[in-house]
Amino acid sequence: MNAEVEPPDVASIAAETVDGTAAESVAIGAALVVFGATGDLAHRKLYPALASMAVKGQLPHRLVVVGVGRTQIDDDDFDAEVHNTIAKAAPDHAPEWAEALDRRHVRFRYVAGSIDDPETFSRLATVLAEADKDLGAAGNRLYYLATIPELFEVAARGLAGAGLSSEEPGTFRRIVVEKPFGHDLPSAIELNDELHKCFAEHQIYRIDHYLAKETVQNILALRFTNAIFEPLWNRRYVDHVQITVAEDLGVEHRGTFYEKAGALRDIVQNHVMQVLALTAMEPPPSFAADPVRDEKVKLLRSVRPFDPERLKRDVVRGQYDAGEVNGVPVPGYCEEEGVASDSTTETYLAMRIEIDNWRWAGVPFYVRTGKRLPKRVTEVTLRYHAVPYLPLPRGAADSVEPNELVLRIQPDEGIMLLFAAKVPGSPFRVKTVPLTFSYKEAFDEDPPEAYERVLLDAFLGDATLFIREDEVLQSWRIVQPLIDAFARGEVPLYRYAAGTWGPEEANELMHDSDDTWRCP
Ligand SMILES: NC(=O)c1ccc[n+]([C@@H]2O[C@H](COP(=O)([O-])OP(=O)(O)OC[C@H]3O[C@@H](n4cnc5c(N)ncnc54)[C@H](OP(=O)(O)O)[C@@H]3O)[C@@H](O)[C@H]2O)c1
Structure with missing residues (x-):
């Protein structure tokens, strides 16, 4: 081992995991x-996170980042490109970041080739063998699929075909799969099947970067490490729950992608289902990966299938x-780049979800998400029942509303x-x-970017914040x-x-009650 190399700071890393102990x-x-x-994701998120x-x-x-x-670029071009990217991403931190990458002996290699060409994987195998031998990569590999979804299975097959997927004793081989995971239930089943031909489930890390947000994880902390909230977290006290995922942006440069996705696939199937599961699930015996995921799956199974008669x-x-x-002033969706002028893709979706279990029977979960809404905000609101009787004279309590507990996920994270x-x-x-x-006021440090958390946990082998096979299938089952x-x-x-809170008709969702959408 190189004498100038500093000892690894494993302890500080282990302390970062969800349950406080590294797997x-x-x-x-x-x-x-x-x-x-x-690509865009690698430049905007992965390199700055690293x-x-x-x-x-x-x-x-x-x-070794490969x-x-x-x-067609070479190792030096790639190295320079990553450094340029981080310099642009955070000009204030650039020298510190570049120095840290260097000090930590991060090395860059590049393999030019198409993912559907087996030759690419032969060259990759050679580069990885050299990285193990000369650069201390030690046979451990994290394969990150930051490419187009059509190539997820192809990449997995290429890796397995080149003998790069099976774990040697004492090493790991993990594959991180970006969203979207399939485009409907049959394609998600097929993608799972194809991945499993190449990697075991414990090697597969399906991303939902929402889960890596501190405030989403705080739903677990709030609910299950405080005595005062959980007793009030059920049908006896909660009238209904609202989940809002609002964006003020339009489709930006992603019109072609969004045309095929719409709000249902882009936000509801993944992020909303994850937030719903964490908000409504039963307490897990620990915050380790499988206990948490078991409870989320159980909750998703309890979501009542949509009734075709009531859609x-x-x-x-x-x-x-x-x-x-x-x-x-902003253009309409159909005038956006990459969007058909007669597109019928939804940019807004609101729905009423029922959960069939003892905790939530009869408590509607109202969900809404949309683009070009007045502001960017994600929050979960529990609205409590009104008090049975107000011992006040008429007029003294006009503005008394039922209690609400609002979990603000972004921005201005807090409760x-x-x-x-x-x-x-x-x-x-x-x-x-x-x-x-307010998070900002209570803790004098910025929460880490979600992609830092994603990479850290994937290196650690902590799958708590990644989606398990059965979870992804349950959420597709709900939206299919x-x-x-x-x-x-x-x-x-x-x-x-654009700039309003969505179609008037969304208010009709609450037709059989006096409920109204909260104005965030
Ligand atoms: N961008 C985001 O903000 C974002 C957010 C969440 C999730 N994601 C997901 O992340 C993934 C990547 O998205 P992106 O926006 O970064 O896409 P992108 O900018 O289009 O990048 C695609 C990347 O894939 C490579 N690629 C395409 N075809 C290839 C082939 N046949 N062989 C080898 N490489 C190939 C491209 O490199 P070459 O052209 O050099 O081959 C490029 O580096 C997608 O699954 C997306 O859904 C993206």
Whole structure:
């Protein structure tokens, strides 16, 4: 071993895992193979995450980053490209990040070739063997599929075909699979089957980067490490739950991709289902990977299948027209680049979900997500039952609303409890006021980027924040009837102006109650 190499700081890394203990310590050496090394995700998320992790001492002690792509560049070009990217991503941190990558002995290699060409994998095998022998990668490999979804199975087959998927004793071979995982239930089943021909389930890390957000994980902390919330987390006290995932952006440069996805596949099948599962699941015996995932799967199994007879009442689809967001005029969806002028893809979806179990029977979960809404906000709101009787004179309690507990996932991460307080002075009047907890104020450090967490946990072998095979299939099971009904044109597509909270019809979802959407 090189004498100038510093000892690995395994302890500090182990402390970062969800349950506070690492399933196994981070490898002393590893290779990170990025399929799609020249792409948008790698540049915007993965390379800056690696640099930030290097500063925090969260990388394997010897790391070789091997890029794969068709673009004809060499090792030095790739090295320079990554350094340029991190310099642009965070100009203030650039020197510190570059120095840390160097100090941590991170090395860059590049394999030019197509993923559907077996020759590419022969060359990759040679590069990896050299990385093990000369650069201390120690036979540990993390394959990151940051490429187009059509190539996920092809890449897995290529790796297995070149003998790169099976784990030698004392080493790991893991494959990180980006979203989307399939485009419907049959394709997700097929992708699972194909991956399993090449990798065992424990080697497969399916990403939902939402899970890697600190505030999503905080749903676990809030619910299961405090005594005061859980007793109130059920049908006896909760009237209904709202989940809002709102974006002010349109489809940006991803029009072609979004046309095939729509809000259902882009947000609901993955992020919303994960947030729903964490919000509604039963307490797990520990925060380790399988106990948490067991409970999430159990919850997803309890989601009542959509009733085809009620789809028009329980699901509202929308698409934005031109409008104004944050004071800036913006085009309608059908005028966006890469979008058909007569597109019927939904950019907004609101739905009522029922959960058939003892905890939640009769408590509707209202979900809404959309693009070009007034602001970017993700939050979960538990609205409690109104008090049975108000011992106040008429007029003194006009503005008393039922209590709400709001879990703000982004931005301004935090928690807010809305309750009634007396207005100072007389006569006796009450008003709803917020009690707030802000992450930023409580902890004097920025939460890590989700992709740092993704990479760290994948290196550590902690799968808690990744989606298990049965979880991904359960969430596709829930949305498949909607995919079919949308394709048959059975659910109308309503219009909304960009910059508004979606189609008017979304308010009708709460038709059999006095409920209203919370204005975040
Ligand atoms: N971008 C995001 O913000 C984002 C967010 C969440 C998830 N994702 C997911 O991340 C993945 C990558 O997305 P992206 O936006 O980064 O896509 P992208 O910019 O189009 O990049 C695709 C990458 O795949 C490589 N590639 C394409 N065909 C190839 C082939 N036949 N052989 C070898 N390499 C090939 C391209 O490299 P060459 O052209 O050099 O071959 C490029 O590096 C997708 O699954 C996407 O859904 C992306």
